[in-house]
Every structure is written in structure tokens, then in C-alpha cells.
Amino acid sequence: MEIFINDKKYRCEKGESVLQVAIRNNIKIPHFCYHEDLPIDANCRTCLVETSPKEVIATSCTLKAEQGLKVYTNTPKVRMLRKENLELLLADHKKLCHYCNRGYFCEVIDEIKKYKVKGEKYQRCKAGTKIHKMGDAAEYDPEACIACNKCVEMCQKIGIGFLKLSEKEKKTRISYNLNPKVDCIYCGQCTVHCPVAAVREQSHSENVERILKDKNKIVIAQMAPSIRTSIGEDFGLRPGVDLTGQMFTALRKLGFNKIFDVNMGADITTCVEAKELVERVLHGKGKLPMFTSCCPGWVKYAEFYHPEIIPNLTLARSPQIHSGGAYKTWWAEKEKIDPRKIIVVSIMPCTSKKYEAKLKELKINGLYPVDYVLTTREMAILLKKNKINLPKLKPSKVDSYGIYSGAGAIYGASGGVMESALRSAHYFMTGKELKKVEFKKVRGMQGIKTAKIRIRKKVLKIAVVYTAKNAAAIIEKMKRDPKTYDYIEVMACPGGCIGGGGQPIPTTEKIIAKRIEALYKIDSKMKLRKAHKNPIVKEFFESYIKNLPKKKQEEILYRTYSKKKKFE
Amino acid sequence: MAKPLINKIEKAGLIGRGGAGFPTAVKWKSVKNAHEKPKYVICNASEGEMGVFKDFHILKNHPEKIIKGMALAMDYLKTKEAYININAKYYKKLKKRLEKIFNTYRKGGYDFTIFQEHPSYIGGEETALLNAIEGKRIEPRLKPPFPSIAGLFGKPTLINNVETFYNVACVADNTYKQCRFYCISGKAKKPSTYYLPNNLTIEKILKITKNYPKFDFFVQIGGSASGTVLNKKQIKKNKMIGAGAIEIFSKKLKPREFLLRLFEFYKNESCGKCAPCREGTYQLFKIVKRNKTIQWGKIMEIIDTMEQTAFCGLGRSIDTPVKSYMKNILKIKI
Numbered sequence: 001m002e003i004f005i006n007d008k009k010y011r012c013e014k015g016e017s018v019l020q021v022a023i024r025n026n027i028k029i030p031h032f033c034y035h036e037d038l039p040i041d042a043n044c045r046t047c048l049v050e051t052s053p054k055e056v057i058a059t060s061c062t063l064k065a066e067q068g069l070k071v072y073t074n075t076p077k078v079r080m081l082r083k084e085n086l087e088l089l090l091a092d093h094k095k096l097c098h099y100c101n102r103g104y105f106c107e108v109i110d111e112i113k114k115y116k117v118k119g120e121k122y123q124r125c126k127a128g129t130k131i132h133k134m135g136d137a138a139e140y141d142p143e144a145c146i147a148c149n150k151c152v153e154m155c156q157k158i159g160i161g162f163l164k165l166s167e168k169e170k171k172t173r174i175s176y177n178l179n180p181k182v183d184c185i186y187c188g189q190c191t192v193h194c195p196v197a198a199v200r201e202q203s204h205s206e207n208v209e210r211i212l213k214d215k216n217k218i219v220i221a222q223m224a225p226s227i228r229t230s231i232g233e234d235f236g237l238r239p240g241v242d243l244t245g246q247m248f249t250a251l252r253k254l255g256f257n258k259i260f261d262v263n264m265g266a267d268i269t270t271c272v273e274a275k276e277l278v279e280r281v282l283h284g285k286g287k288l289p290m291f292t293s294c295c296p297g298w299v300k301y302a303e304f305y306h307p308e309i310i311p312n313l314t315l316a317r318s319p320q321i322h323s324g325g326a327y328k329t330w331w332a333e334k335e336k337i338d339p340r341k342i343i344v345v346s347i348m349p350c351t352s353k354k355y356e357a358k359l360k361e362l363k364i365n366g367l368y369p370v371d372y373v374l375t376t377r378e379m380a381i382l383l384k385k386n387k388i389n390l391p392k393l394k395p396s397k398v399d400s401y402g403i404y405s406g407a408g409a410i411y412g413a414s415g416g417v418m419e420s421a422l423r424s425a426h427y428f429m430t431g432k433e434l435k436k437v438e439f440k441k442v443r444g445m446q447g448i449k450t451a452k453i454r455i456r457k458k459v460l461k462i463a464v465v466y467t468a469k470n471a472a473a474i475i476e477k478m479k480r481d482p483k484t485y486d487y488i489e490v491m492a493c494p495g496g497c498i499g500g501g502g503q504p505i506p507t508t509e510k511i512i513a514k515r516i517e518a519l520y521k522i523d524s525k526m527k528l529r530k531a532h533k534n535p536i537v538k539e540f541f542e543s544y545i546k547n548l549p550k551k552k553q554e555e556i557l558y559r560t561y562s563k564k565k566k567f568e
Numbered sequence: 569m570a571k572p573l574i575n576k577i578e579k580a581g582l583i584g585r586g587g588a589g590f591p592t593a594v595k596w597k598s599v600k601n602a603h604e605k606p607k608y609v610i611c612n613a614s615e616g617e618m619g620v621f622k623d624f625h626i627l628k629n630h631p632e633k634i635i636k637g638m639a640l641a642m643d644y645l646k647t648k649e650a651y652i653n654i655n656a657k658y659y660k661k662l663k664k665r666l667e668k669i670f671n672t673y674r675k676g677g678y679d680f681t682i683f684q685e686h687p688s689y690i691g692g693e694e695t696a697l698l699n700a701i702e703g704k705r706i707e708p709r710l711k712p713p714f715p716s717i718a719g720l721f722g723k724p725t726l727i728n729n730v731e732t733f734y735n736v737a738c739v740a741d742n743t744y745k746q747c748r749f750y751c752i753s754g755k756a757k758k759p760s761t762y763y764l765p766n767n768l769t770i771e772k773i774l775k776i777t778k779n780y781p782k783f784d785f786f787v788q789i790g791g792s793a794s795g796t797v798l799n800k801k802q803i804k805k806n807k808m809i810g811a812g813a814i815e816i817f818s819k820k821l822k823p824r825e826f827l828l829r830l831f832e833f834y835k836n837e838s839c840g841k842c843a844p845c846r847e848g849t850y851q852l853f854k855i856v857k858r859n860k861t862i863q864w865g866k867i868m869e870i871i872d873t874m875e876q877t878a879f880c881g882l883g884r885s886i887d888t889p890v891k892s893y894m895k896n897i898l899k900i901k902i
Contacts, residue, residue, distance in 0.1 A: 040710060041710075041841075042710060042842070042879060043841050043842045043843065043879060044842075044843055045842050045843050045844055045877045045878070045879070046843075048877060057876045057877060059877075062710060081872075081873050081876055081877050084844075084869055084870070084872075084873040085843050085844055085873060085877060088843050088844060088847035088848055088851065088870075088873075089843040089847065091847065122847070122851050123854075124847070125850050146843070147840060147841075147843075147846065164705075165705060165840070167840065168690075168706070168838065168839050168840040169835060169836060169837070169838040169839070169840050169846060169849070169850070170835065170838070170840070170846055170847060170849070170850035171840070172839075172840025172841075172846055
């Protein structure tokens with residue numbers, strides 16, 4: 001089938017909308033409420049086109065392609081109506097720019113400039129509602145909201161339903177569900193689907209900028225597995241370009257004193273968690289199935305919605321907390337640095353990691369293992385602000401205490417934690433090294449993946465799920481038959497951390513799949529592919545942890561959980 | 569053998585009395601032809617448009633007829649499931665009488681659910697009404713699918729206005745006389761609901777009901793928000809359209825007041841879904857409120873945008889009253 005856009009012929013599929021055809025062919029039509037993974041809302045009314053010969057104005061997101069359909073995207077009538085809707089939609093919006101971190105790659109600003117919308121023609125009705133903080137993770141500003149409904153739909157899709165649009169008429173704005181049994185899990189999927197940054201991460205950028213200037217501090221940077229294959233998108237690169245080495249250089253340029261890696265922390269987590277799995281599976285020490293707990297969104301979900309499964313959560317801390325803790329104890333001791341002088345900054349694809357960093361129960365010797373967390377987006381902005389053109393940098397290496405394995409690198413993808421744990425669990429269970437390290441069954445963009453893995457005589461029944469919705473289904477299944485699974489990995493976000501709430505905008509399932517591909521490529525190219533073989537991790541356990549009293553060991557390696565109340 | 573009801577409805581030329589005027593038989597058939605089950609019948613007694621109060625009148629005076637009309641629709645569609653979406657204020661007043669009739673039918677296996685609606689203009693939009701009943705945010709849905717194919721809970725649904733069901737019962741009883749209900753309000757001597765032939769001119773209706781004013785006047789017909797504004801001359805020819813309202817205004821009414829009343833209604837009733845209606849109606853009200861003289865240019869920018877780009881018919885309808893008022897009463901060229 002073919003349609004004509006601005007007199008040029010384009011091939012299209014049945015059922016496709018004109019906007020989809022336009023996007024696929026790089027024809028610019030402004031749109032705020034369309035996202036390819038979410039339902040069509042058609043409420044922003046800016047993606048207008050004019051049909052020919054009838055000269056009817058239609059929204060291209062709802063206009064279905066039909067053989068021979070002719071549309072124009074830029075007639076005087078379209079421009080006039082589109083501009084008026086932009087004026088109405090974005091009235092006052094520019095005044096909010098200083099709140100917004102997105103200035104460097106903001107589509108709204110592009111449209112404002114292109115259509116000469118000054119945001120002064122109209123004044124919006126003040127809803128009189130204040131910024132609402134979702135824990136220490138994200139926040140929304142009703143005054144900036146354009147009621148596009150994307151965050152609400154995404155929150156539903158995750159399986160939470162915390163966010164909703166409230167009120168009607170001009171007061172229509174983002175709000176939250178008052179039901180005491182519904183709470184935000186801080187995954188931040190709302191922030192990565194907001195077209196105007198009305199929902200956004202709670203910024204740590206200013207804190208980090210300030211601390212980088214402080215000569216009395218040793219500032220450590222550690223980036224999560226998922227940053228390196230996605231941050232390029234904020235610099236105009238296609239999704240899935242690995243910028244690991246460039247990022248190390250960039251972090252040095254920003255003035256970080258030490259460049260370590262959350263991947264190293266992931267290797268610690270894998271070792272701790274795989275050992276615990278073996279204890280539970282082979283020696284009956286603890287409940288089965290065991291759930292992963294490196295996703296704080298998932299942990300909050302479990303603690304709030306399903307406190308009954310708390311005994312099933314692995315006691316292992318998460319990667320950023322493990323590495324942050326290791327640097328503030330073991331490394332500090334080795335380097336003879338007062339841990340109070342160390343500031344650990346994580347760069348994460350995630351907003352819930354901001355919340356996790358502030359959990360008091362994770363403190364070691366009275367110190368937070370991680371002091372600040374920047375999202376991928378915040379990091380990209382910081383780099384641009386410092387005129388660091390990331391893709392053009394010469395790659396460099398991580399500092400030696402940040403050395404990591406391929407198992408740590410794949411933590412970013414759904415199934416990665418599982419695969420890493422299996423690689424090490426095999427060794428811990430059998431004393432023998434696995435030859436074929438890849439577990440393809442746990443990879444890929446399916447919300448629920450299951451497999452049976454034979455490790456010598458034992459068959460491990462495993463499941464890998466993402467989003468709370470799928471987690472709920474698995475928990476339901478597990479309650480009906482506790483023996484269905486032995487080990488379950490859960491991530492709050494689609495595709496795992498790589499599709500996290502702190503990632504570049506736009507994030508779509510197609511883009512996530514590309515980023516994932518790049519993560520597995522990093523692993524496949526590495527010689528070191530098992531966490532327990534990481535020499536730094538080995539040294540950490542053998543020359544430090546082993547010699548600590550049991551209580552101290554636990555303080556560094558393990559954590560506890562508790563039933564959570566709304567907003568807790 | 570008696571003629572099937574659907575043929576009689578077709579022959580009587582019944583059209584929907586909720587305002588849109590869609591042929592009733594066509595609507596019924598399309599629900600009949602839909603495959604999914606169960607099917608639902610909904611009687612809409614929302615009556616959120618200004619100047620319309622006939623639904624209350626019919627509910628009060630002819631509830632048996634309405635419910636009979638609904639039951640006939642249920643028989644035709646082979647369903648036992650019906651909802652009545654009723655203005656909560658109306659229900660409070662009429663509860664006893666209505667429940668008595670519903671209960672009689674319930675004994676015969678007909679299932680009626682009462683949905684009390686907080687009166688709203690958007691309730692007149694069928695899909696918004698469906699969302700309300702389903703407990704969702706009250707805003708129109710994207711069409712297609714139309715309610716006749718995927719309506720309430722995604723099932724084929726017939727939605728008719730109170731008066732339409734009344735007419736259906738009359739057609740079945742062979743008492744339908746091509747009449748309709750007229751709501752006369754505003755500067756009228758005898759504001760009330762009248763039941764008169766549906767082919768009379770507006771002037772004739774005003775005269776028959778002794779409501780023809782002695783002062784210089786104009787009217788708005790169909791509904792006092794979305795309806796067309798006509799002058800004295802025009803009502804000699806024009807007949808009723810829409811939901812049956814005639815509101816009489818004194819020619820002395822200041823344009824600013826006329827617009828304020830209109831825009832305030834739209835501003836308060838916008839469901840908030842789409843940008844032009846949500847933000848536009850508010851700006852329209854502000855523009856008129858803030859300025860002593862009417863800023864026609866600014867107003868028309870928004871009116872044109874709403875007319876061409878609002879999501880649903882309710883938002884798009886705003887140009888009808890404004891443009892007809894400008895053209896027919898103020899003689900402003902557009």
C-alpha cells in the first residue's frame with residue numbers, strides 16, 4: 001500500500017497511521033502524546049495534517065493509511081492550527097525551563113522555536129498544586145503537565161497504577177491514586193515517558209557539580225552496566241553504541257578522582273547471591289524460590305505489595321551498594337583514606353537507585369555506601385554543560401579497582417543477573433568451571449522467561465520477569481505451587497535496567513532491544529566472563545571480607561527488608 | 569402477522585433525540601449485526617446541555633413508556649442487560665416510581681442497572697458515558713470502534729436518549745404522531761416542556777405556546793450551549809434541530825454577557841482530554857472576562873482551532889453558537 005505525504009510516495013502497511021509512516025521516514029510532525037509502545041490518546045492535537053483533495057484537518061496519529069491517501073504536513077492551515085494548539089498546550093511552559101534538566105535535547109524547545117511560540121500569548125490556569133515527590137527518586141510538577149497521559153499509561157503498563165490524571169477542564173493534571181493500597185515503586189518509567197519533563201528524576205546534578213569542586217573530597221565515579229550502551233543516544237548516536245572507554249575518559253575530564261565501575265559491584269553481588277542460592281537449593285538454608293533484589297523498584301514492590309515474600313528475597317545487597325561499600329571500607333583502608341572523605345557517585349539508568357542510595361538500613365559504619373546518583377540523562381547534560389563531546393573522546397580504561405567481568409556487564413539486561421548467577425552458581429555447586437557460559441533462554445524482550453537449567457544432578461527451575469505486572473503473575477503462580485521455581489529474577493522496568501526510568505528519551509522497546517544487543521556484545525568480547533574469577537572481587541573476599549568479624553561481613557554484604565507503608 | 573418493530577421504527581423515520589439526530593433504525597441494526605455477546609442497552613438521561621429539560625419531563629410523566637422502549641430494544645437485541653445513565657438529581661426525585669416499574673420488568677428477567685451520573689455535558693458523548701459507567705476517567709474514547717461494535721465493557725451497545733425510547737414505545741403501540749418535546753426557556757412567558765409536531769417552525773411553536781415575545785428578541789435552538797442562534801426573521805422558516813431547546817433572549821442582552829455565559833459553560837464542562845478544548849475554553853472565558861470590549865480576533869483564533877482540531881464533537885460544536893450569533897444577530901462578517 002502507498003500513501004502520499006507532501007506529494008512524495010511512501011510504502012506502508014495496513015493499519016499503520018500516517019504519523020507512524022512519517023516517523024519511519026523521518027518526516028517531522030510534532031507530537032507530544034504519541035509513543036509507539038503505548039495506546040493512542042490523540043489529545044495533544046499538534047500532529048495535524050491536511051488531507052487532499054477534501055482539505056480536512058486530521059490528527060496524523062489517528063488517521064489510518066489507506067491506498068492513495070494524500071496528506072500535507074505543512075500547509076498554512078495546518079501551521080496556523082498547530083501553532084495555536086502549541087500556544088495553548090505550552091502556555092507558560094517556557095517559564096518552567098529552569099526546572100527542567102532537558103534543555104540540551106528538548107523537543108519542546110525545538111517546536112517552540114520553530115513555530116515562534118513564545119508561551120506568552122496565553123497564561124495557564126494555575127492549578128495551585130505543588131511538586132509531588134515520589135520518595136527520593138522522582139517528582140512531578142502539575143504546573144508543567146500537559147495531560148498527555150503517557151506517564152499514567154506507563155504506570156499502568158508496569159502494573160502499578162499510582163499516577164492518574166485528576167480533575168477535569170483546565171484543572172486536568174497529573175496526580176496520584178489515593179488508594180492506601182497503591183504506592184509508587186520509584187521505577188521512574190513515568191519520567192522517561194514524559195514529553196515535557198513535568199515528571200522527572202529528583203536531580204542530584206547540582207550536588208555532584210558542587211562536590212567535584214571540593215578539593216577535600218575523593219570523588220569516585222561508578223557507572224552502571226546500562227549507561228555505556230545508551231548514553232550515546234543523547235549525543236545523536238543510534239541506540240546500542242558502546243561508549244565504555246569514552247565514558248571513562250569523560251568522567252576523568254569532569255574531575256572525578258577515581259573511575260571505578262558498578263560492574264565490579266555486580267560481580268560482588270553475583271558471588272554473594274550465587275552462594276546464597278546454593279545454600280538455599282542444596283542445603284535448605286532459607287526459602288525457595290529465591291528472588292533477586294538488585295532492583296530497588298522491585299524490592300519496594302515486594303515490601304509494599306507482597307511483604308509475605310520478603311523471606312524469599314536474596315539477602316545480597318545490590319551492585320552499586322556493594323561496590324560503594326567496598327570502596328568506602330576495603331579500598332579506603334588499603335589507600336589509607338578516611339572514608340568520610342570519600343564521595344561515591346553512581347551513574348545509573350534508574351531513578352529508584354536514588355531512593356536506594358538514601359536507605360538508612362544500608363549504611364556501613366554510619367556512612368551511605370553511595371552518596372549521589374545521576375541518571376543517564378543527568379550525566380549527558382552534565383557532559384554537554386562542560387562541553388564534553390562524548391562520542392569524540394579517546395577511550396580509556398577503568399581504574400584497577402573497577403575491573404569487572406562480562407557477567408557484570410550483562411547485569412543491565414533482563415536475564416543478565418540470572419545468567420551471571422548461573423555462571424558462578426555452577427562453580428559453587430560443582431567446583432568446576434562452566435565451559436559454555438551463555439544462557440540464551442534467559443535473554444530477550446519477553447516479560448516472562450522460564451527455563452530449566454541442569455547443573456550436574458540438580459535441575460534448577462528459573463524464571464526471569466520484568467515489570468511489576470509480570471512479577472505479580474509469577475508470585476501468584478508461586479503461591480499456588482511453591483515448587484514451581486527455585487530462582488526468580490525480577491526487574492521493574494521493561495527489558496531490565498537497560499530500559500530503566502533514568503535512560504535517554506525516547507526509550508522504546510525497539511531501542512531497548514538495540515541497547516541490549518550491545519551489552520551482550522561487551523560480554524562476548526571479554527576474556528573474563530565469570531564474576532567469581534574477577535581478581536579484584538577475589539581479593540576483596542579473600543584478603544578483606546574473610547578476616548572481618550561476621551557482623552561486619554554482613555554489614556557490607558547483606559541487607560534486611562521490612563514491610564513498607566505508603567510513601568515510606 | 570404484525571410487522572416487526574424495526575420496520576415500524578424505520579417507517580416512522582425515528583431519529584435520535586439526544587441531539588445528534590442519527591437514524592434510530594440504523595443504530596439498532598448495527599448493534600443487532602454485531603457478533604459479540606452480551607449486548608447492552610443504555611438509556612441516556614444525562615441531559616447535561618443547557619436549556620434542555622425534556623428528559624426529566626418524560627421520566628416524570630411517562631416512565632412506563634421509556635422502560636417499555638428499553639425492554640423492546642432488549643428483546644430486539646436478545647439481551648437482558650440494560651443500564652440507565654441518569655442525572656443523579658433526577659433519580660433522587662423519581663426513584664420510587666422508576667424502581668417500581670423496573671422491578672416489574674425484573675420479574676420478567678430483564679436486568680436494569682441504575683447509574684447515577686453527576687450531571688455533565690460530556691455525558692452526552694456516548695463513549696464518555698461508557699467510560700463513566702465502567703468507572704474510568706470521564707472522557708471520550710477514540711472512534712472507531714463505535715459503541716455499536718465495542719461499547720460498554722467492549723461489547724456491542726445500543727445507546728439511546730430518553731425521548732428516543734419513549735418514541736419507540738409509541739411506535740410499538742401505534743401511537744407515534746411525529747411529535748417531539750420542546751423545551752422553552754429564557755425570557756419566555758411560559759417556560760415549560762411542550763409536546764408538538766416536529767415539523768413546525770420555531771415561530772409557530774412560540775406562538776402556539778403563547779411564548780412569542782412582545783420585545784425585540786433572538787433565540788438559540790437545539791441546546792443553549794451548542795445550539796444555533798437565530799434572529800426573528802429566521803425563525804419563520806427554521807425548524808427544530810438537536811435536543812429540542814428554544815431559549816429566548818432579549819435583543820438588549822449585551823454580547824459580552826451572552827459570550828460569558830456560553831464560555832463559562834464550556835470552560836466548566838470540558839472533560840480536559842484534548843488541548844484545544846481544555847485550554848481553549850478557559851482562555852476564551854478569560855479573554856472575554858478580562859476585556860470590556862470583545863476581542864473578536866483572539867476569540868476566533870481559538871474558536872476556529874477548537875472547531876477543526878478538538879477531539880470530540882462537543883468541543884468542536886463551540887463554533888456553531890458563536891458564529892451564528894455573530895452572523896445572525898450582530899451581523900459581523902466572519
